[in-house]
Amino acid sequence: MRKEAIGPSQLFAMIVLFELGTALVVPVGLESGHAVWLSILMALPGGILLYLVFTHLYLQFPDLIISGYARKILGPWIGWTVGLLFLPVLLYNGSRNLREAGDLLISASYDKTPILIIDSIMIIAVMYILSLGIEVFARTAEIFFWIIIVMGLICIFIVIAAGLVELKNLFPIHGNDLWEALGSAYPNIWIFPFGEVVCFTTILPHFSKSRKIKKTGIVAITLSACLLSFTHAIEMGVLGENLYSRTTFPMFTTITLVNVANFIQRLDALVMLTLIIGVFFKMTVYCYAAVAITADLFKVRDSKKLVIPAAVVMLFSSFVSAENYPVHMSEGKVFLENILPIFCAVIPVLLFLIHRVRKKFGLYR
């Protein structure tokens, strides 16, 4: 089988869609107040540094995914175990995204439809696209990148045109707020959504132009940070700190307030579409990452065979993991604070450091 290749613009689109994913719709940075937009920007440098760690490792081992070079760096046994540990985390995180999308859909419109159906329809789409291969997925991402941008612009334009944004809600920023913003930027926003880019370590080996890898990723991450920051600033400007912190889906609440000329109102559908697309791409990346790591660890030649099991696991864990949305959210908090940083930041950085050390002292055979 020929190796599937992904071009820079495709990687760019994938990263942007991945970053925006759910982060656009759910509140990010659990504790930050009205300076949430600032927190996002503050987390950006950390996100970029993390990405540089991933790319550095990729450039050292251009043909290997994370579990592959973990074995090279840490030795076959420890490396294999570390790779294995990634699996549940990736699957669980993917299932969380699915859960969030399912819950928004249910609380927004499909209140009488079982969540199993809603989730499984999305999972079927994930299976389908992954069965077509990562290259097709990348091309699809490229197209949906434009769709998301256009829909986002429409949403933002309408919200602004409706005169809902009150800059008063965003300013002024006092000294305390800065510290608070920093506190929520690290590690929370740094990990979600920036740290989650760790999934792309499984996609990078398909990248066709390693020269451009740093630039592509950095620009993509910066762009998505700006978009996120801008969107959340608008949400905050419309809802105010109080409501923003209370509502489960700020973007959804924001858009329901829109009423332009008594005709353009209730654009919930646009938000729903944004979320569906975002979650879809994010989940697919997670699913792909899990499949790729499994295939690598267990030496499965045709990794497409693993798509269905991985997707089904994701589907079931999405509604088995929490009884209801509040529980899901509190679990998420624990997960985000305790487990995710280890996999998104600690392990890659450790790999990076150990690799540097081994290389410097010539410890590789």
Add this chain to the structure above:
Amino acid sequence: MSIKGVMRLVSVGVIVLMLSGCWNSRELNDLAIVSGIGIDLVPETNEFKVTFQLVNPSSTATGFGASAGEPSIVIVSASDRTIFGALRQASKRATRQLFFAHTQLVVLGESLARSGINDVFDIFERSHELRLNSAVLVARNNDAASVLKILTAIESLPSLGLVKKTQNTSRVWGENRTIDVFDIINGITGEGDLTINGVSIQGNASEGMKKSNLEQTVSHAGTVMDGLGAFSEGKLIYWMKDSEARGTEWLLNRIEETIINIDSVDKKESIAVNIVYSRTKVKIDIQDGLPVFHVSISEEGIVNETDGFVDLSKREEIVKLEQELQEQTGKDVRQALQMAQQMESDIFNFGNELKRSDPQGWASLDKKWGHIFAQGKLDLHVEAYIRSTGMSLKPYHPAPE
């Protein structure tokens, strides 16, 4: 892809579609569109009596149905301890499932407003169907149900008519502003208190329910926007009107357009100035433990009517007018503030403003803000400009000898 693959895909698709049924599918014919909700308190049982104004689609203007004789709305009421309970109770009386996504108006009965509205609005935020941008009114001296029952001329949907009335008068008269559920929730959760527009019924309420009421040039009964209800701690305590109400809007920077009548040399209130632009800036600081409200208003007006003689071609006259305007505006604002301070109810969002600009200062006052607000001082600056005198300079009256 082989033919097997295609078959697999097709069968998966069919199964999924069949499984999904049409759980959330609802035909338009099976929905009763609620255009207005009225909430009253039944004092004896402490229940909510919720009244729904349902759209009768077959008798709206474009209807094809034969039943053109029916009124365009139908009223259904139900009582329960919770509002949602009442919504569902209504199913006993309505033939179709109530559909709330298009609720234009929420009317609160005065008795409910007097006993506190803070608990009412949670469902609006929680439910995906009820919308946050429905307008809210308080039925002055009445219950909400009666207000919803009154038919409105010209507009086929009375709720929509009331919303339009609110918008219309806010736009050109300036004693009210459009207040929706979202504003109220922000008011309740914010630091200050809130105001809600009042609406009252004039005339014979029982006549107003009949369609025949609309078949004459003068209706027997109609709804009128009536004052601005000031709330304290979620309870209606005072009805503001005229200059108090306008002063409130001025302090809230919500004046779009308004009319100020100014005395001329020989007649009282004989020059009508249409304020077409107004902007209010509020800054609050704390001096000696008491807040000082720095309010600066700049307004622009057009002279639209003069009764007595005013020679508007002269600059001095215009300057005089401008000074009068400033005075009038200041009077409104002072009256409003005075009234609010008497009630110890910060209906002007001053608390929020202080909290935003000076969180530490706010922290020291937070507990007893209502009390402190009442002792706050006003530092008012009004700048008024006359931009135009319309199509003529001098009036056709001769100058008084």
Add this chain to the structure above:
Amino acid sequence: MDKTTKESGQAAQTVDSAGGKPHNPPISPDLEENITQIKARLGNSPDLIIRTYELINRTARVAAVYMIGITDREMVDHFISHVMSFESLNDDIRLAATTAEVYSYIKDNALSIGKEKLVQDINGLLEALLSGDTIILVDGLGEAVSGSTCGGEVRPVSEASTQVAIRGSKESFTETISTNIALVRKIIKNPDLWTETMKLGDVTHTDITIMYIHGIADEETIKVFKKKLQEIKVDSILESGYIEQIIEDNKYSPFPTLYNTERPDSVAGNLLDGRIAIFVDGTPFVLIAPTTFFMFFHTVEDYYQRYDISTLIRLLRFLCLLISLYGPAIFVAALNFHQEMIPTPLLINLASQREGVPFPAFVEAVMMEVTFEIIREAGVRMPSPIGQTVSIIGGLVLGTAAVQAGIVSPAMVIVVSLTGISSFATPAFNMALSIRMLRFIIMVIAAFMGLYGIAIFTIMLIAHMCSLRSLGVPYMSPLGPFVPENQKDTFLRSPLTFMKIRKRLLNKGNSSTAPGKKTAKRNSYEH
């Protein structure tokens, strides 16, 4: 000159069926045997004409064989007389000549006209004969001369009927392959315009010609394409549609991956973009490959009008695509699932319209769509004057009556007719058909799952489209993969002076059949 025209004899000989594999004997030296053989193979068709001549005082016997109807009478006569001009030679030479000399004279004379060739065996002879050639057989020689006297009744070049352009050439292709090739040659007068011919169809022996511009079209793609054509094993090729369906990469896709046109200027334009054209004898529709999805929404006229209006019209077409794909689906989804999306006054309006309509919105929509399809199909199949009447009666009378009877709501009639009209705005008919088909699927999904279903289906649909390739060129390019340069001519049509660089993807196709070079090639266009 003695001349005996013999009508076909009564040689009753069992002949292998055409479908089988008739033996292929060489042309025998015996003229009589050859004639018998030909007659037998053609089953004594009355349109076979055999004229025998005896030259040089009956020492050399020569036969001219041709089919009446597919040959041009004047050309046949001209050809025969040219060949037989031996008779008019000086007696000394004439009488002294041996059969071999006569034959070589005939051969030289015939070949000097051009477009003549020698055939060695009966099958070759028959093939030439059935292509409209005239065959000269000489007694005593195992060889024959064939001369192209192709002719017969042909439809003249007329105006395009399916791809009408307000501005631009009025010529369209005819059923004759040589005319069609000539029409393109008249536009591109360049030696690099290369053609290659082959015959396909075991029974029909249809002429197929590939045309491309050497140096612009990608060599690899041409090679792949030719291989694909050569691998075709079918009895008959009646129309270019046969070839289209056989060589399609993904047969289970609803989307066409080959473009067909009857406009020479469209073919020329596509050739200049580096595409390959396939001419099939007997049809005015020329296939073009490779294609991209967006190509189906472009017309040649876009380049003839000024860029601003062309751009707007293109955008309009894409809007029409969206309407015709999603129109009824979104309407049904909004009515059944997302009533909150509809502005209040409109909702009340719709509700009052639907009051009394006995069907669910979805049934109503499907009913109207099917009715529309019936009217359309009937209108196409009817003789054209009646076809118009059918559409008018169907559209106007049925629609109005249905509304007045209260069976459907007027809004639904508006939506359905709008989608119907929108689907006709797609310039490529085959694409319009695919979209129409998909519309029904999306409608069903919308009825079950509302907008969520539509969204998921759209994601899958776009993923599917991204997975398609036409001769190795990704179907969704230049959007996925994104080719910035080609954006000038995808949704927009920038001024001609801006489009100096030829579209990239096509002259450097990334063929899926060239494994090793994949990465290198992609880089060259994704740069």
